[in-house]
Amino acid sequence: MTACAAALFTSPAKADDLKSILKDLDSYIENSDIYVQEKQERIDQLRQKLEGATCSDTYDINYSLFEEYQSFRYDSAYFYANRSLDLARQMNDQDKMVRSRCALVFCYMSSGLFLEAFDEMKKVDASKASPDVKKDYYALYNRLYYDASDFNDTEGWSHEYTRLGTLYADSLMAIVPKDSYDYTFAVAQCEIKHWHYRQCIDFYKTLLEQHKINDHNKAIIHSSIGGAYKVLGQTDSSMIYLAKAAIYDILSATKETTALYRLAEMLCEDYPDRAYTYIHTALADADFYNARHRKLSINPILPIIEKARLDAITRQRNQIGIINILCFLMLAMVVTVFIIFRKQHKKLQKKSRQLAEANRIKDEYIGNSFYVNAEFLAEVEEMYKTINQKLTARQYEDLRNLSKLAKVNKRRESMHESFDKCFLNIFPSFISEYAKLFPEGYIDPNANSLTSEMRIFALIRLGITDSERISKFLNYSVHTIYTYKTRAKTKSIVDNEEFEKRIKAVEIG
Secondary structure (H helix, E strand, O other), rough: OOOOHHHHHHOOOOOHHHHHHHHHHHHHHOEEEEHHHHHHHHHHHHHHOOOOOOHHHHHHHHHHHHHHOOOOOHHHHHHHHHHHHHHHHHHHHHHHHHHHHHHHHHHHHOOHHHHHHHHHHHHOOOOOHHHHHHHHHHHHHHHHHHHHHOOOOHHHHHHHHHHHHHHHHHHHHOOOOOOHHHEEEEEHHHHHHOHHHHHHHHHHHHHHHHHOOOOOHHHHHHEEEEHHHHHHHHHHHHHHHHHHHHHHHOOOOOOOOHHHHHHHHHOOOOOOOHHHHHHHHHHHHHHHHHHHHHHHHHOOOHHHHHHHHHHHHHHHHHHHHHHHHHHHHHHHHHHHHHHHHHHHHHHHHHHHHHHHHHHHHHHHHHHHHHHHHHHHHHHHHHHHHHHHHHHHOOHHHHHHOOOOOOOOHHHHHHHHHHHHHHHHHHHOOOHHHHOOOOOOOOOOOOOOEEEEEEEHHHHOOOOOOOOOHHHHOOOOOOOOOOHHHHHHHHHHOOOOHHHHHHOOOOOOO
16 A cells, blocks of 8 residues: 555544545546556466466465455456366365355355355355364355345345344354454444444454554445444545545455445535546446446446536536626626716616615515416406307497407416416525425426416415415416315325425525
8 A cells, every 4th residue: 555545544534534535536546547557467477477386386376366356357256266166176175175165156246146156155065174264264154144135125035144144253253363353353244234333333443453454455344434434424424434445445456346336426416526437437347347236236326426417517507607697797787887876876876776676576576477467367268258248249340349369278378387487586496395395206306397286385485375366366266276285285294384384484596
């Protein structure tokens, strides 16, 4: 690990460190090819050693190649795991056969092939294996069941996998010293699987403080701490540790990872551009390794981050447009005020009063204009009735003074659209705030127009609470208005009394 990385990770996790750690992570991602090249050079050196090696040495070199590839590239790891098993059989070495079959299980598990992993694990007979090999066997079985528990969302099976994984953790702890890395790590894993998050964090930090650990295992530990902090609601600490884990993954050239895409999901609102970079980097790593279950986990997050990034870009463009308009308007205002000040000081005062009055009547403007339009439509409907009566009575002469008839329904729809646009300009958060009053998915918070139901409560937000008046505005019966209001309050997740209070509390944009 570089001196820069060592210095970075000796400091405690504080909220103030998040931006600097993310900045360092950006740099490591940009230079990740360096660490991949270093790993490739180690792999090439091992391959060169195969030439002229003895049978025993050939096994050791092949198994070392598996270890280099195990979290780097699935296909190559699987190849060298199989070759190691063939060599172990030729040597009739029980420990080597167990270790090689466990290597195959690891390949299946890391690629999301859990059924194949369990099938292969059943072939492993570790009863006569040495303590060191048994330790690795128990650790692998523990991880296999715990990973299967995480991946399986069926409650019964998930609990059963957790129970079985814990049994293998107990078997592991029974054969290793209590002050060893393996013992403490197994305890920490059990704590996190049984929702004892604060305890597991303490055990993981003990590992970091008291043991010399390689970068790959540091990534696993930091990722686990980050996950625990997330469940505890300590978001900044969670993101800090996930970012550290992602850096350690890069330092160890690990491609079978979880930290980076979990971090991306947490960053999508506040750092959409970073989240976009991180999620695509994580997806590229999963493709490189061929980790099927990681890709399944990443794919649902992608559209969320894409949308957050698109929304951020849209907001930025809108802000730039608004700033340009405001600058232009301010310039025009300065010039206008300057001219008016020199020529007609009294007119400037009048303008100032008009601007002040405009703010006071803003809330009443929509309701008033809507009411006028409603009355107008009522008159048009009356005009239709009059025309019908005249036609029936054959009073054609009286029709000469009537204007060309308008389509009432079309005018009413246009009036509603105009009302929606004007209202949402003043209360841009109304739809999103309204959606919060209902179960998720009942109301689209990103809609850009009001439904009939929402239009009733929009009028209430403007202070128009009389159902008879609302019915005239919307051309509904009073009973229909009452039905809409009752249905909305019934489906709401808040009390009836609280419902209209929340409506009236929607702030002006």
